[in-house]
Amino acid sequence: MSHVHENVNTVVSMNAQPFSQRALVQMLAEQLRKLLGGILWLPTVKLECNSREARLQIDIVARFQIRGGPEIEFLVECKNEPRPSQFPIVVNRFPYVAIEREFEKEKGTTKLVRVPVFAAPYISPRMAEICESHHWSWFDLAGNCRISVPGLLHLEHRGNPPVHHRLRPVANLSSPEAGRVIRALLQPANAMTRWTQREVERHFGELALPIPEPSLGLINKVVRHLRDEAFIEDAPNGGFRLIDPMKLLFAWRDAYRFDRHERRGYFALLQGRDLRDALARLSSQAGGHAVYATFSAAEIQAPHVRQPKTWMYIREKDVPRLERLVEAKPVESGENMVVLIPDDEGIFYISDGGVMGDPRMPCTNAVQTFVDLWHSGGGGKEAAEALLEQRLKPEWKFRGMKV
Secondary structure, eight states: OOEEEEOOOOOOOOOOOOOOHHHHHHHHHHHHHHHHHTOTTSOOOEEEEEEEETTEEEEEEEEEEOTTSOEEEEEEEEOSSOOGGGHHHHHHHSSOSSOEEEEETTTTEEEEEEEEEEEESOOOHHHHHHHHHTTOEEEETTSOEEEEETTTEEEEEOOOOOSSOOOOOSSOTTSHHHHHHHHHHHOGGGTTOOBOHHHHHHHHHTSSSOOOOOOHHHHHHHHHHHHHTTSEEEOTTSSEEESOHHHHHHHHHHHOOGGGSEEEEEEESOOHHHHHHHHHHHHHHTTTOEEEOHHHHHHHHSOOOOOSOEEEEEOGGGHHHHHHHTTEEEOSSSOSEEEEEOSSGGGGTTOBOOBTTBOOOOBOOHHHHHHHHHTTOTTHHHHHHHHIIIIIHHHHHHTTOOO
16 A cells, blocks of 8 residues: 655745744644645544653654554654754664564564654755655655655655745855865865865865965865765764765755856867867966866766867966967857866866877866866756766775765
8 A cells, every 4th residue: 555645835934043942843743743634545643742752752753543554653853953964863862763663473564663754944955865865754844844654655845945044054165265175075086085174275285286275264164064964074083084975066066156167259270189289288388277178078087978169277367378379269159169267276176187198188177077067058967977977986986985
């Protein structure tokens, strides 16, 4: 027997400050009553707040009996201002870390299903993701929810705006300075690195192509934010290390501002091998500050989408050299070269160099290529997915990361 009920849109209208625990439990209990009450076939739900179960305090217990099926118990843990990094603590102290079934041995049927549920005034997408990865259901005061009893019930709705204040993130992942820290963490060669904040600061000045390092204060904010969101964890011997590279990549992808880079269209007279050799000379003369970007970088790193234009990053001061070496003229239409002037030199971080016997201009590193492709349009998202599957995930796995 399977019942599916989706797209329930139940919203509590309020704009509240942090609540007392008692008030929070009462409001979340009422919200759960409304969510379950929207399922017409569901029998009467009995709600009990601050129940004592298994010698631990459970904030809310919701019980109902499915006709011809088992009794269901939702065991709800309520938090005022949850952080994803706090969730393992909840799991460890909670008596039911996954759906628990008790069976009648004679009939082989389930008579009780207990489901752990996490509830808060606001559940962020990252918090929801963490809950689901631990097989917990969840809901918030705005009516967003994913409450699931496999084979019996599925209730899901997302997209309602928060109905109370949201904690402001400690750091802005869209800023160029935060981007420098994230590139360093996500670079596959750094996958298992144990970092301290001062080591992150020093790292950029020790590169073959030095990148301006973010301030120690900014690094501290980014690290605190990434720890709160459970992208990094404290290392056993001090410092911290990355634990969820793919989800951090997605978070940065969603925050990334590709439109901050200035885009210029050019028509280059040189083609084929002549163009490739001229661009290699350009990069050498620009001290490495000229690299293939987006589709052109992806064609080298993980071929997927072929397109006729050459895409590249170059500093503003090197544009005259580009125009001379590749015999390029700026055009309003009919471009065969897309030149991006970066808003931050962090995009040149550990670019991919040429291959033996085939000297060429370097590419942006695969992490940078991925986020640029995602925002480039024209098949860019498909190319980004191919790059993730063919290049980034295998490299992270090779270096011992879980993806």
